Amino acid sequence: MKQLIQKLTETFSPSGFESAIREVIKQEVQPLADEVRVDALGNLIVRKGAKAKNGKRIMLAAHMDEIGLMVSHIDENGFIRFSSIGGIRTGGLLSGRVQFTNGTQGLIGVERDLFAVKSPTFSQYYIDVGATSAKNCPVKIGDVAAFKRPFLELGQRLVAKSMDDRIGCVVLIEALRALKTSPHELYFVFTTQEEVGPRGAATSAFGIDPEIGLAVDVTLTGDTPKSKYMAISLGKGPAVKIKDTGMLADQHIVEWMCSTAEKKRIPYQREVLDGGSTDAMAIQMTRSGVLAGCLSVPCRYVHTPSEMVDYEDVQNSVKLLVALISAPVNL
C-alpha cells in the first residue's frame, strides 16, 4: 500500500486537470471493477456489484485533484506570477519547488522588501523556472503547476504533497481490492475539483443518484505545538465526521460508522471540524437529498507541500470502510 501511496502522491494533477492521476488510478481499479467510466467533468466512476434485496446504492467519494498554482502573468524577465487553485497557504510557498503539467519545474521566490514589516501577500510571490524573458519562458498563461516533493516515510508517519486527498483515493482502491462480498451497488468515485468546489462530487452524485454517500478525505488535527484545539490526533484511528463548515453528517450515518468500528474493534475518533468541508457536502444536497457522511484520515500540515498521515490510521480506514460496505445497512 505504501508503494501505491507514493505513486499517487507523486503524480501532478491540480483541480480541473486530473487526467494524469485519473490514468494512474484507472490502471489500479480496472481489474477490480465491474464498470469504469469517466463523466463530463472528468470524474472516474467505478462500479462494483449490483443491488441485492437488502442492499443499497452507495457512493464513495475521494477527490483525486490537489491544490495548485496557475500562471496569470509572465513578466519581461521571465518571472511567473500565479493565481491559486484551491486554498494555498502562503506560509508554505517560499522556496517551494513546483512542477507544471508539461514537466517544467521551478521554485517559488518572493519580492524582497528590506523594510517590510508584514508577511508578504500572495501577489508578492512568483515562480522562477530559469527563464530570462517572457519569450523563452516554457509555460503560458493558464498553465498549472503543483508542489513537487518526494514521498517520505518517517517511521509510522508518511509525508507527501497531496495526501489531501490521494490518501483517500488509496483507501478507496484498497477497500475495493479487499472487498469480498457486498449486498450493495457500490460506486467508488474519484472526484475532480473538490479543492475549488466541491464540483465533481456534485455532478457525479447527480449521475449516480445514490441512497448513501460517503466521502473519504483528510481532516485536520489538534496535536502539534500550539495548534488550534481539535480533538483529533494522528495514530488514534480514522475519524467519523459529525460536522464541518459545509455539512452536518446524517446522524444515522454517524451511528452506523461508530457502531461498525466498535463491533470490529477498530479505533476511531469523533470529528468536529471548524473549517473546510468535503465532497459529502455536495453529495448530501444532490437531487432531493442523500444520506451523507465522511470517513476522515487525520492529517497534519494540510494544504502545504508536506502533509503527514499515520500509516496505521490509513490501514484502519481501509478496514472500517470495508466493514461498512460489506454488510447490509439498516438506517
Place this chain on the structure above:
Amino acid sequence: MPTIGNAQLKLLEKLCNACAVSGDEGEVRSIVMEEIKDHTDEVRLDAVGNVLATKKGSGKSPSTSLRTSQSHLRVMLTAHMDEVGFMLVADDGEGLFRFETVGGMDVRQLPGKAVVVGREHVPGVIGARPIHLTTAEERKQKISLDALRIDIGPGTTKVKPGDWATFATRFQRSGPSVLAKALDDRLGVATLIELIKHAPPEIDLLAAFTVQEEIGLRGSRVAAYTFNPDIGIALDSTPANDLPDWEGEENITYNTKLGLGPAIYVADGSTISDPRLVRWLAETGTASKIPYQFRQPGGGGTDAGAIHKTRGGIPSISVSVPHRYTHSAISIARIDDWKNTLSLLQAALANLSPDLLATERA
C-alpha cells in the same frame, strides 16, 4: 458572416440604454424578443424570466461516447440581461430615498452620479455634499452607503420603495470605442442575438438570455437544467485593468487588455474551463487569424459557474469582451474586440465537431 456594423452598434446602443437591474430584466427582454422572434425555431420565457431560444441545426449524429442521444450536438450559449444597480428601500420624504446596491458595486464611485428610477425612468441623483461645505478632513473619509440618498426631488408619486434604479448614462460612440453603462453584459446579449441571426448550420444552438447573473448566477442555473446541453458557453464582458502602473512598474494584474481580442477563460473563481473547449477556441482563433487573449486566471465568475455543475455536469467555458471600468456608471470597450469576439465564436461554432467531446476531459 455576421459582423459589427451600424445596425449592430444601434442595437447595442438600445440595449445599453435600457434599464434592467437584476430581478427587473423586462426592458432588455422585450428588445431581445423583438430581435430574435423571426430567427428561431422556438422561443419561450421560463419561470424566472430567462429567454430560452432554440435554433435547430442539421448536423450529423454525434459519436456514441457522448452522454446524450440527441441527433445534434447541443450547444448552450448564455448572455445575462441584467446589470448592476440599486433598489430603493425607504422613503425619507421630499423625494429622498434610501437605497441598497444590487450586484457588486464600489460605494466610493456612487456620490454625484445621475440615475434613473423605476419603469418610467424618473431622473434622480445620488447626492453628495458640495466641496464648499465639507472640511479637508471629511474629504479624506470614505462615504458609507447609509449616508447616501437618491434624490428625485419632491412632487412625484411614480417612485416607491422596491423600485430599481440604475445609472442614467447614455450610450456614446467615439472613434474605435463605445462608452456606456451596462456593457457588462449587453455586449454579450448583442453578440448572442447576432449568433442567432446567423446561426451555425450544424449544431442545435440553445440561446439563454439569463436573469440575475450579477446576484449569483441564478438564471443560468435553471436555464442549464432546462436545456441540459452537451456544451455550455457563457458570453460575458470582463474588466480590462490595463492602464500603465502608476508606480512605473509592470502592470501584472490587468485581467485583460483592450485591443487584444476576445478573452478566453482558463479558470476563474467559479469555473475551471473544460480544457478541450479552451483548446478548441484557441486553435480556432489561431487558424482563422482572429486575435484572442487568455483572461488572467483568478477570481470572478460567469454563468458558466452555474452551468457546468448542472445535472451530471456540462463541459463549459466563458468568452468575454474586455472593457474598462466595469460595474460603474460608464465603461469603455473597443468595437474591434467585440467584432473579433463575434468572429471567433462564429468560426468556432462552425467547425465544432462532436469528436471534441469524444476524448476524456484533460
